[in-house]
Amino acid sequence: MAEKNGIVASVIETVKTIVYALLIAGVFRTLFFQPFWIPSGSMKDTLLIGDFLFVNKMAYGYSYASCPSILIPALGVDIGADDFCGMFEDSDDRLFGSDPERGDVVVFRHPVTGRDFIKRLIGLPGERIQVVDGQLFINDEAVPQVEAGIFSEIMEPQGSGRQRPQCFNGAVGDGAECIKQKFVETLPGGISHDILNIGNRALDNTGVFTVPEDHFFFMGDNRDNSTDSRVAQVAGGVGFVPRKDIVGRADRVIFSSAGRSMLAFWTWRGDRFFEKVE
Template sequence: MASDEKKGGILETIKTIVYALLIAGIFRTFLFQPFWIPSGSMKDTLLIGDFLFVNKMAYGYSYASCPSIIIPRFGIDIDAQDFCGWADGDNTRLFGGEPQRGDVVVFRHPVTGRDFIKRLVGLPGERLQVRSGVLHINDAPVEVVPDGIFEEIAAPQGPQRLRPRCSNGPVGPGGVCEKQKFIETLPNGHSHSILNIASQGSDNTPVYTVPEGHYFFMGDNRDNSSDSRVPNIAGGVGFVPYENLVGRAGRVMFSSAGRSMLFFWTWRGDRFFKKIE
């Protein structure tokens, strides 16, 4: 009798775990996907260590809505293509919604399949170019006004221990790292912060004509972002197909300045539930 009860208890435990995994899978596939900011390409809108949920309902569903499970430590690399590759290739979405210029979007890299997060600045059919660090859309410059200086400590950041680049020259460990800050206003009236570090090649680009069914993305940390300014065949992002959009980022849930989000003593007190502009 005791043996039967023990077997029954084990079976119930297994059922509970299976149900929990199914619920989590449905939640992540159709509603919200957790995202941990690994790099500084979206500073100062998003900082390394920000944790947020991506709204998958915003743009509808495609093969990219299926989760990828990547745990290098255990050799696990299951891509969304492995789950939903059968739905790839037609560049359409179920219950599709159009993204808006200025949205901060998580999308699948067109070549590597890894999740990226950038700001949508260019729509299908538009011509985009960066001239002297200023974004031009259909030959018209967007409005950019100075907004002071963004400061951070010159120290390794996040699990990858990335060191920030600074506009105030080489800065020793523990020093104040500065970047010029501006407010950029896109043609639809959406305003957000962007950063400038130095004059470099990405400040002057060719003219890009966005194909139909594709979008053009840039990082807010303009001099430290791999984005649509570089073709994906050259290691950049290039134009992103509509079906590769995962969802819209709307709010930072919490943020850790340490090496792990579990180090609660390193959480940034001013970023709880912070709205993403």
């Protein structure tokens, strides 16, 4: 009997340890940092498919979107921040809140689907945003772009989604060089970052977007391969992103793998470990 009681006590202690560990991890993820894998090429060459980073949730304060979301398709797990903190979703206030700055690379919840997105902040509340022949205009002023050579990669399936890149040099076969034009864009305020060009695409010319109060306008650095604020939510895009849907700021790549799994060590990109996101 004593042995049986000892086993039961051991099991209880193990369960308690697991529960405490999960609670601590949940609090840490909610208040401080959230892990994020880059699933697509929309932010090349700033972020590559397979980059792993921690999102700094302290940067802009907290809203319902700061609560963790858990997506594990293989196990059928799809828990959103609104499942944990939906009672706060209608509030526009952010605890200890501050607005992101133009040029920040920001993770936010898609206003319709609730999926986490990562893009660069381009337009602030009240501003007018337009793209004409691939040139970004903010408040009717052209944002300077300077040619910076090419971005080159191998045509092959990338990441767990096995996506193939799009190329400025047209359709190329697997193993061939896929190139994109690269420019350095300097936003108002002096933040400079790379952008990529694949060719003449529909989103190279847009109407004028006037950013509403308490909303922001985001774009991907891989301009011709990004679903962002240039596409309305009703058309499957991001549209204007409310302040309450902002999760945090991407500051640094922690780890990077070009393969389907982080366990495939021969695909690790060691030169990207701990690289600052700019």
